[in-house]
Amino acid sequence: MININSKLPTSKESIFATMSRMAKEHNAINLSQGFPGYDIDPELIRLVNQYMQKGFNQYAPMIGLPELRTAVADMHEKAVAFRYHPDTEVTITAGGTQALYTAITALVCEGDEVIVFEPAYDSYVPAILTQGGKPIFVSMEFPKYQINWDEVSKRVTGKTKMMILNNPHNPTGAVLNETDLKALTKLLKGTNIVVLSDEVYQHITFDGKPHLSLASVPELRERTLIVGSFGKSLHATGWKIGYVLAPEYLSKHFRSFHQWVVFAVNTPIQYAIAEYIQNEQRYLGVSSFLQKKRDYFVSLMEPTKFKAIPSHGTYFQLMDYTAISNLGDVEFSQWLTKEHRVATIPVSVFYHEKTDHKVVRFCFAKDDAELEKAAELLKLL
Numbered sequence: 431m432i433n434i435n436s437k438l439p440t441s442k443e444s445i446f447a448t449m450s451r452m453a454k455e456h457n458a459i460n461l462s463q464g465f466p467g468y469d470i471d472p473e474l475i476r477l478v479n480q481y482m483q484k485g486f487n488q489y490a491p492m493i494g495l496p497e498l499r500t501a502v503a504d505m506h507e508k509a510v511a512f513r514y515h516p517d518t519e520v521t522i523t524a525g526g527t528q529a530l531y532t533a534i535t536a537l538v539c540e541g542d543e544v545i546v547f548e549p550a551y552d553s554y555v556p557a558i559l560t561q562g563g564k565p566i567f568v569s570m571e572f573p574k575y576q577i578n579w580d581e582v583s584k585r586v587t588g589k590t591k592m593m594i595l596n597n598p599h600n601p602t603g604a605v606l607n608e609t610d611l612k613a614l615t616k617l618l619k620g621t622n623i624v625v626l627s628d629e630v631y632q633h634i635t636f637d638g639k640p641h642l643s644l645a646s647v648p649e650l651r652e653r654t655l656i657v658g659s660f661g662k663s664l665h666a667t668g669w670k671i672g673y674v675l676a677p678e679y680l681s682k683h684f685r686s687f688h689q690w691v692v693f694a695v696n697t698p699i700q701y702a703i704a705e706y707i708q709n710e711q712r713y714l715g716v717s718s719f720l721q722k723k724r725d726y727f728v729s730l731m732e733p734t735k736f737k738a739i740p741s742h743g744t745y746f747q748l749m750d751y752t753a754i755s756n757l758g759d760v761e762f763s764q765w766l767t768k769e770h771r772v773a774t775i776p777v778s779v780f781y782h783e784k785t786d787h788k789v790v791r792f793c794f795a796k797d798d799a800e801l802e803k804a805a806e807l808l809k810l811l
């Protein structure tokens with residue numbers, strides 16, 4: 431065996447893979463990993479088939495098909511009253527994960543500091559570390575998971591290169607409001623900090639709360655890369671198609687790495703999505719569809735001893751389990767999967783110090799029957 435000096439010695443199997451595997455092993459209902467448990471629109475499948483049969487099966491342009499870049503620019507223009515230029519400011523990616531990794535790779539250098547809010551989606555930190563960057567962690571305030579901007583400003587130094595925001599936020603379901611955007615704008619004024627805004631759940635907000643993209647504020651837009659994912663907006667997480675919106679100078683940096691990471695993204699699916707999203711109801715309707723699921727899941731869980739922490743977006747619902755057990759959340763999730771056959775995600779894994787508020791994350795983007803079955807099992811606790 432050759433002795434390899436690992437570039438990422440801390441890398442382990444992701445908790446999502448672990449919990450999904452455990453769910454399978456124990457024949458448990460898998461409300462852990464965030465993927466829809468119902469079929470996608472057959473029309474979208476028909477369109478992919480159609481483009482494959484028409485022979486659109488070879489490489490797409492490196493930056494994405496013009497049809498899809500234009501459709502993405504149109505979609506965003508409707509949401510934020512600003513149009514990213516499809517040729518110079520929109521890039522199609524192989525999902526949100528690749529977009530995030532590529533953006534961090536393109537912009538973070540050895541010794542740069544990157545502000546990361548915890549609980550944090552698990553792909554950010556490995557990408558920062560691989561570039562020799564240093565994550566600077568700021569905790570969102572439990573239990574509302576709000577950002578204390580005074581705390582953030584204390585962590586900004588001359589070495590801060592990037593700040594990563596996730597809105598709507600996985601795992602908490604928190605969304606940023608006008609006050610957050612104002613505080614962020616003020617904090618960044620006069621700095622050279624780039625923002626990486628993970629907005630993959632942009633089309634999933636609840637109770638009439640708008641999604642406030644960072645692109646809606648001109649002073650933020652000029653320093654921000656926005657990451658989107660059709661996996662979330664079209665319920666097709668397995669297709670791995672996303673995009674990055676950024677001003678031309680940032681897009682240039684992004685594309686200079688994108689071309690060496692994936693070069694180009696699946697051609698027939700790009701054509702199909704470009705045509706499919708011409709009807710805006712197909713993505714704007716996702717919020718109300720999932721709000722119904724959230725409300726149904728929360729009502730099913732009412733007779734249990736779990737206590738819901740309000741979710742304002744994404745397809746996740748956090749639940750406090752302190753009335754059931756004083757096990758740590760990792761042990762609790764394993765016990766729940768093995769003994770009660772419902773798989774969840776312990777929220778402590780989203781913290782570098784494994785901060786444990788005794789809260790677990792459920793994904794409610796599942797068939798009603800699956801949610802009902804899970805709630806029946808959880809009522810027995």
Ligand SMILES: Cc1ncc(COP(=O)(O)O)c(C=O)c1O
Pocket residue numbers: 464524525526527528551596599600628630658659660661662667670671672
């Ligand atoms: C916050 C967040 N960012 C990015 C991603 C990755 O998106 P994709 O599946 O398109 O790679 C996910 C997926 O779960 C996510 O929850």
